[in-house]
Amino acid sequence: MNRTDNNRPKTIAAVDLGSNSFHMIVVRVEGDDIQIIDRIREMVRLGAGLDENRQLSLEARTRALACLGRFGQRLRELPPGTVRAVGTNALRQAKQAGDFLTQAESALGHPIEIIAGHEEARLIYLGVAHGLAAGSNQRLVVDIGGGSTELIIGKQFDIKRRESLHMGCVSMSQRYFPDEVITADTMRTAELAAALELRPIRRLYRQLGWQTAIGSSGTIRSINEVVQRAGWSTEGITLESLHRLCEALIAIGHIGRLALAGLSEERQPVFPGGVAVLLAIFKALHLEKMQISDQALREGLLYDKLGRFQHEDVRGRSIHSLCARYHLDLQHAQRVERTARRLFAQACQPWQLTQDGQLEILCWAARIHELGLTISHNQFHKHGAYLIENSDLSGFSRPEQMLLAVLVRGHRRRFPLDAFESLPVIDRGCAKRLCILLRLATLLHRGRATKARPDIGLAVKKNHLKLAFPAEWLTKHPLTQMELQQEKIILEKAGFTLDYND
Numbered sequence: 001m002n003r004t005d006n007n008r009p010k011t012i013a014a015v016d017l018g019s020n021s022f023h024m025i026v027v028r029v030e031g032d033d034i035q036i037i038d039r040i041r042e043m044v045r046l047g048a049g050l051d052e053n054r055q056l057s058l059e060a061r062t063r064a065l066a067c068l069g070r071f072g073q074r075l076r077e078l079p080p081g082t083v084r085a086v087g088t089n090a091l092r093q094a095k096q097a098g099d100f101l102t103q104a105e106s107a108l109g110h111p112i113e114i115i116a117g118h119e120e121a122r123l124i125y126l127g128v129a130h131g132l133a134a135g136s137n138q139r140l141v142v143d144i145g146g147g148s149t150e151l152i153i154g155k156q157f158d159i160k161r162r163e164s165l166h167m168g169c170v171s172m173s174q175r176y177f178p179d180e181v182i183t184a185d186t187m188r189t190a191e192l193a194a195a196l197e198l199r200p201i202r203r204l205y206r207q208l209g210w211q212t213a214i215g216s217s218g219t220i221r222s223i224n225e226v227v228q229r230a231g232w233s234t235e236g237i238t239l240e241s242l243h244r245l246c247e248a249l250i251a252i253g254h255i256g257r258l259a260l261a262g263l264s265e266e267r268q269p270v271f272p273g274g275v276a277v278l279l280a281i282f283k284a285l286h287l288e289k290m291q292i293s294d295q296a297l298r299e300g301l302l303y304d305k306l307g308r309f310q311h312e313d314v315r316g317r318s319i320h321s322l323c324a325r326y327h328l329d330l331q332h333a334q335r336v337e338r339t340a341r342r343l344f345a346q347a348c349q350p351w352q353l354t355q356d357g358q359l360e361i362l363c364w365a366a367r368i369h370e371l372g373l374t375i376s377h378n379q380f381h382k383h384g385a386y387l388i389e390n391s392d393l394s395g396f397s398r399p400e401q402m403l404l405a406v407l408v409r410g411h412r413r414r415f416p417l418d419a420f421e422s423l424p425v426i427d428r429g430c431a432k433r434l435c436i437l438l439r440l441a442t443l444l445h446r447g448r449a450t451k452a453r454p455d456i457g458l459a460v461k462k463n464h465l466k467l468a469f470p471a472e473w474l475t476k477h478p479l480t481q482m483e484l485q486q487e488k489i490i491l492e493k494a495g496f497t498l499d500y501n502d
Helices: 058-075 089-093 098-108 117-130 169-176 184-208 217-229 239-252 265-284 297-309 314-325 330-347 358-367 380-390 398-409 425-443 478-493
Strands: 011-017 021-030 033-043 083-087 112-114 138-144 149-155 158-165 212-216 289-292 457-461 464-468 497-500
Touching (some): 011 058, 083 297, 098 425, 117 212, 138 217, 138 265, 184 239, 217 265
Parallel strands (some): 083 112, 212 289
């Protein structure tokens, strides 16, 4: 087994499907630290393969699948649950990417999540923070990716503010240097476009303040390498060195001739856009100097994964915060959750609910199933689903958040078959079964009685469910019996049969 004594895996891996490049990192877990044993980066330019209709080109798909196939050769032997792979801006933007994701997961041999920009920012900060010396200084972390730029202010491991802006080295280079010509006007136009993206957040960020500015990921590391090699800065990136770099790019005049020391040939096509973005950030946030971090999103993925194994899952804290913010009835929610756990334990094997995280999602849905009551009792399940779908829930991937919303949406009234269409095809069958377990758990606690419910047996086989109650229990609880009759009719319309002993 690939497990340590405390049930943590000995080897874990992270894969970052970025808009510009794909990264894979494999580490050995040594106590509370990680030791890198393998690292691969390939320039895929997925973001460059998005057309005006946000469709991925065949060439971009082919490059991506070939790369993931190579990653998969290294990762295929790792057990399920030990690899976390995420897609960022390009896959967030791509329309109808479901077929591509299915092929990508097959090539990699592990599931792939598409994460929101705010979640990407959290993971970047987590990775950078783990690579810094301990201290109480407030930090600004900047990460310029292929299609988005993340800016995070934090202290130690606590995030104060995070933003993900729709600009990156690929998108800016494509838009403002389409013919690969670099002039003072094109550089100025690209810089102003980046400044417009920064305008809504610059004042708040400057008010929050920081003592240290840190840059991460390939674009900023490449800029740092160029200005260091040229002798324009002796440590990190300075505002003066950025101005000298811009002058050098304009003097060269063409992307194809960017033979700068420290700049790889594969990064040349997206370099001017990245420089324009960083210069705009320096000016908007009044930066004079930026340090460089060797760690970023993929390291954040690894430390987040370790946290889940160590019962430090940030998703649980997000659910706890949601409960506190909306003043949910925690005692009632805990009773529903306990019943949901018991039902899950009886149904998980025959219903093949054995993937990592499925029980956790069910329990979290049980805890927040009454979230919508903060808006209105009428249709509160729909209000709850809306709040979950549109809230910033740290730690949750977009598919996980959608699944959570669908479970809350479907926990009462009609079974919402249309809502499940928003989920990946591969997840819909399991999602329906989890939803039925949540429906039964909430139904059995509709009266909000504080007494413990008796042990209720559940047997499932394909789409058939049978509940077994203690003798005469339903006779003494006629309202529950009536609700079960109504539930039987509702589930029949959804293709499930429900039986129970009278």
